[in-house]
Amino acid sequence: METQPSPTRYENKVPYVQCGKSGLVLPRISLGLWHNFGDVDDFSEATKMIQFAFDNGITHFDLANNYGPPEGSAEENFGKILHHYLPGYRDEMIISTKAGHRMWPGPYGDGGSRKYLIASLNQSLKRMKLDYVDIFYSHRYDPNTPLEETMNALSDIVQQGKALYVGISKYPVDKTIEAYSILKANGTPCLIHQDRYSMLSRDIEEGILQAADDHGVGFIGFSPLYQGVLSDKYLHGIPDNSRAAKSTGFLQRSQISPEILDKVTALNAIAIQRGQTLAQMSLIWCLRHPTVTSVIVGTSSLKQLQDNIDALHYPRLSEEEIAQIDTILQQK
Template sequence: MVYKASSERYATMKYNRCGRSGLKLPAVSLGLWHNFGGIDTFENGRNLVMHAFDLGITHFDLANNYGPPPGSAEEMFGRLMASDMKPYRDEMVISTKAGYYMWEGPYGEWGSRKYLVSSLDQSLRRMGLNYVDIFYHHRPDPETPLEETMAALDHIVRSGKALYVGISNYREPQAREAIAILKQLGTPLLIHQPRYSMFDRWIEDGLQDLLEENGVGSIVFSPLEQGLLTNRYLEGIPKDSRAGGASVFLSESSITPEKMDKVRRLNDIAAERGQTLAQMALAWVLRGGRVTSVLIGASRVSQLDDNVAALDRLDFTGDELDRIEAVLK
């Protein structure tokens, strides 16, 4: 059956301007880090992307190494573009990244001009696209001069293979230098993609101020702390969860009694607000307008509905914020 997007897709989604650019991003974006690889079901991925678009999620975030295996998320997304989403390409913001290991030899990872340009060419082939909207350097390279990496991003924009560029996982001093180099080159940094959640607040220590001062947007990943900031673990560790499996990002040992006590107290505050814990955690990340968009993952359509519903209640009273802060200390 040919996909036809909902005529109501822009009715309720909130869109935020990305820094001082002309681009607006949905407050909630869909990341294809999990559940879109070669080991996953194509039909489920198709349903997730189409339903997300029907909800007004216009931004789809990928990377060259997403899968598993690496590259397979972009391949699946390419199939989706060809089968269903191609008519809506101009309504979509598609991003990808390069920085982690992708192929053998000295040119298959990090931040050289050789690697970044070659990787994006491969990504475009996998997705069947002429360009991406945003291309990120995925992680800082400790050996390649930052001037070379940023010049490669500038070249990529000037070559027409990306409309904007971003960085991810850069700390404040590195981000400051990257911003200055790109500004001098004439290709302003559009966006930074750091990790951020109630339990991981490092960006509050200087990075957010730097981005605001320089008109750079932010889109944060892991806002739900790999599922810990949901009701998933309130009654123990399910066998089919990330903590119950072989995930290197959330282990059973990291779910301590002290942390679960905080999760339960936060869950009580969320319930008083008429939200799930996940919805409150997403709303908290978006509080005050300092974050442009939050990246969510999903394995079921119902998760998309639940997460987007967080936008129905983004306001916090001073008392609620104080109570949350008391829990997080």
């Protein structure tokens, strides 16, 4: 059943900025469907979160072929939500998906080959019932495939009209620069680079952000809350129902050391002084960098999503606050 989005969805809720040197703008917060949108999750809640995001000006929805679980189910559920609840609003959305990690058995369901990327995108389009996606990513660098093959496949996908733009995700710096050059020479420049970025995960500051800036490429960060560690969830230790406690995903209990918890506690004190949550401060810390176009948030509730959106309405971090945060993060 179609519902009407809020008529005020573009009125000072989520700001937009230019993505690199392209003509495309992205919302400062994008909604990621990595978790909480698979078949194991509550479809009704997933629907509410996507509607709420769109009602508040979040126009970018970030997926990948293997999001779920099971793999592919996040795309399928997003397609159902889009066509049943927001059928007339496709052109107001930026929909991205990716391929690069293992998706199906055998030698052709993983990596960066032309065979895999094009087959995977065709499957993604069928699952979401779309003619094209706005952004298609190579989800990871594949050392077993020539980079020219992967980039030429991305270029052909644009030329075939199956994606409007292309991006890369989690590439090392040297391969990043090489990929940018190939895509530019092909006439399909890289729009955006996606990688992990948070106060507790800053590797991209050692080259990726500079490379993106030098080549006019936008950057979008995922896991800006370090999978929930940069929130109030872990302030008093590791909750029994948390991802770290279950150690079934990418966040392991061993990663939440006493040193990390000490840093989180100290960072939370600065957030309290600012009158906001640690999660909110963590988001605007990522967005302080001029090359960062957007951050991808994952959410399991409307309350969390509203808290993330509210982060954008607080003052920017001062130079003094940034220095205080750096001092905490540099502690051993």
